[in-house]
Amino acid sequence: MEYLIGIQGQDFVLVAADNVAAHSIVKMKQDQDKMFKLSDKILLLCVGEAGDTVQFAEYIQKNIQLYKMRNGYELSPTAAANFTRKNLADYLRSRTPYHVNLLLAGFDETDGPGLYYMDHLSALAKAPFAAHGHGLNHRFILNLPSFSVRLIDKDGTHDLEKLIPVGAK
Amino acid sequence: MALQDLCGFKDSFLNSRWNLPASHPVEYLSESPIQFVIAAADTRSSCNGLVACPASQKILPVHSHLVGTTSGTSADCALWKRILSRELRLYQLRHGRRLSTAGAAKLLAHMLHPFKGTELCVAATLCGWDGGEQENISKMGNETDDLAKTSESDSISQAEARGRNPCPSPAMSRQHCSAGGKQLVRSGPSLYYVCSDGTRLQGALFSVGSGSPYAYSVLDGGVRWGLTVEEAISLAREAVYRATHRDAYSGNCVDVYHITSHGWTRRDREELREEYYREKERERGKVKERREKQEGVEDGQSSGRKK
Numbered sequence: 159m160e161y162l163i164g165i166q167g168q169d170f171v172l173v174a175a176d177n178v179a180a181h182s183i184v185k186m187k188q189d190q191d192k193m194f195k196l197s198d199k200i201l202l203l204c205v206g207e208a209g210d211t212v213q214f215a216e217y218i219q220k221n222i223q224l225y226k227m228r229n230g231y232e233l234s235p236t237a238a239a240n241f242t243r244k245n246l247a248d249y250l251r252s253r254t255p256y257h258v259n260l261l262l263a264g265f266d267e268t269d270g271p272g273l274y275y276m277d278h279l280s281a282l283a284k285a286p287f288a289a290h291g292h293g294l295n296h297r298f299i300l301n302l303p304s305f306s307v308r309l310i311d312k313d314g315t316h317d318l319e320k321l322i323p324v325g326a327k
Numbered sequence: 328m329a330l331q332d333l334c335g336f337k338d339s340f341l342n343s344r345w346n347l348p349a350s351h352p353v354e355y356l357s358e359s360p361i362q363f364v365i366a367a368a369d370t371r372s373s374c375n376g377l378v379a380c381p382a383s384q385k386i387l388p389v390h391s392h393l394v395g396t397t398s399g400t401s402a403d404c405a406l407w408k409r410i411l412s413r414e415l416r417l418y419q420l421r422h423g424r425r426l427s428t429a430g431a432a433k434l435l436a437h438m439l440h441p442f443k444g445t446e447l448c449v450a451a452t453l454c455g456w457d458g459g460e461q462e463n464i465s466k467m468g469n470e471t472d473d474l475a476k477t478s479e480s481d482s483i484s485q486a487e488a489r490g491r492n493p494c495p496s497p498a499m500s501r502q503h504c505s506a507g508g509k510q511l512v513r514s515g516p517s518l519y520y521v522c523s524d525g526t527r528l529q530g531a532l533f534s535v536g537s538g539s540p541y542a543y544s545v546l547d548g549g550v551r552w553g554l555t556v557e558e559a560i561s562l563a564r565e566a567v568y569r570a571t572h573r574d575a576y577s578g579n580c581v582d583v584y585h586i587t588s589h590g591w592t593r594r595d596r597e598e599l600r601e602e603y604y605r606e607k608e609r610e611r612g613k614v615k616e617r618r619e620k621q622e623g624v625e626d627g628q629s630s631g632r633k634k
Contacts, residue, residue, distance in 0.1 A: 209525010
């Protein structure tokens with residue numbers, strides 16, 4: 159099961175994601191980073207079906223960067239979240255929907271911190287705390303060995319120490 | 328077999344085709360100062376429960392410094408490997424340098440993505456050496472152990488202090504260097520796993536195919552930092568041998584490829600049946616020794632009692 163957790167505070171957003179990349183019952187990789195940096199103060203956390211996650215997240219990432227190059231300023235977290243949701247919705251009723259669950263965390267100069275929960279059915283909700291668990295393919299790997307944790311505040315994104323639950327080696 | 332189910336080969340198909348549920352290519356990326364990548368695979372191609380070819384080639388060279396192992400449907404793997412070679416060659420001609428393994432993996436993943444949801448089944452690992460067009464790296468190929476034991480930042484400062492070109496020696500893998508002061512070139516060994524469902528993973532150790540759980544058990548037990556080339560090769564061979572022993576869809580021979588900054592080299596194909604008989608002989612010898620020792624002890628005891 160892949161886990162994403164996000165918590166919005168007064169002036170920060172804290173996000174954590176597990177590090178396992180698995181194929182049915184085999185843990186192929188134990189240090190996979192599931193967070194994608196959309197800009198200095200926006201992170202996209204992505205879990206779901208095997209290839210879709212990275213493809214979709216990188217597609218969004220490159221488009222956000224393209225917007226910055228074309229227009230000279232970055233998209234706000236709200237705009238980025240809505241852009242992501244629109245893309246998910248457009249692909250939903252096509253032949254190739256993306257089976258991904260997302261959390262978008264960002265810090266805006268005017269609006270402050272924001273955490274957005276997005277679903278594979280392209281639901282979008284701004285929430286003070288949110289989580290995704292229980293992977294879509296029902297991968298049953300318990301005892302996730304480690305979590306990467308990041309913090310976003312007005313100074314940007316900070317990597318915190320990796321969490322290693324006691325007893326889960 | 329879990330991975331077999333992933334490719335959906337458990338059911339037999341009406342039109343028989345060359346299924347390859349069974350290869351368990353094994354790749355290992357070293358972290359010792361002498362850098363290399365080892366790729367090993369068995370040679371059995373099965374089709375609906377019978378061995379279609381006992382001598383197939385599952386490790387296909389893509390270019391001089393990149394080798395790909397194949398698992399899944401052999402036709403799909405062979406085709407996509409050729410398409411990948413073509414695209415990499417075009418890139419090399421257009422840009423004057425080889426595309427890195429990461430780039431090749433990304434290219435393959437993006438080419439396979441439109442076929443997601445169809446019955447295309449390719450699970451490949453790309454093992455290659457990036458950069459390496461500079462002579463400095465091959466000269467530093469046999470760097471002494473002291474460099475390897477220090478941290479990466481220390482080794483850079485040591486190299487600079489000795490007045491050498493601060494391009495990465497193999498002791499520092501995954502380092503960015505400025506080659507000629509202009510381009511950022513990440514140089515060294517590289518291993519990527521690419522699957523037709525779109526997965527693309529970078530790692531140090533992968534095992535793919537129906538025999539992979541058995542291979543993983545051997546590898547997880549034996550892999551450690553600082554393996555020499557011979558140790559790594561024998562470990563990879565052992566992993567493939569164990570997998571062929573237990574997995575019905577793997578067997579026959581083992582191919583081992585060794586990739587360094589000079590390119591790939593291939594060991595002769597080995598029949599694993601010989602290995603099996605050699606192991607049986609060794610076991611017989613050990614049992615005999617044990618029995619003799621036992622009898623020797625008993626004789627000693629009985630003679631002691633007599634005295």
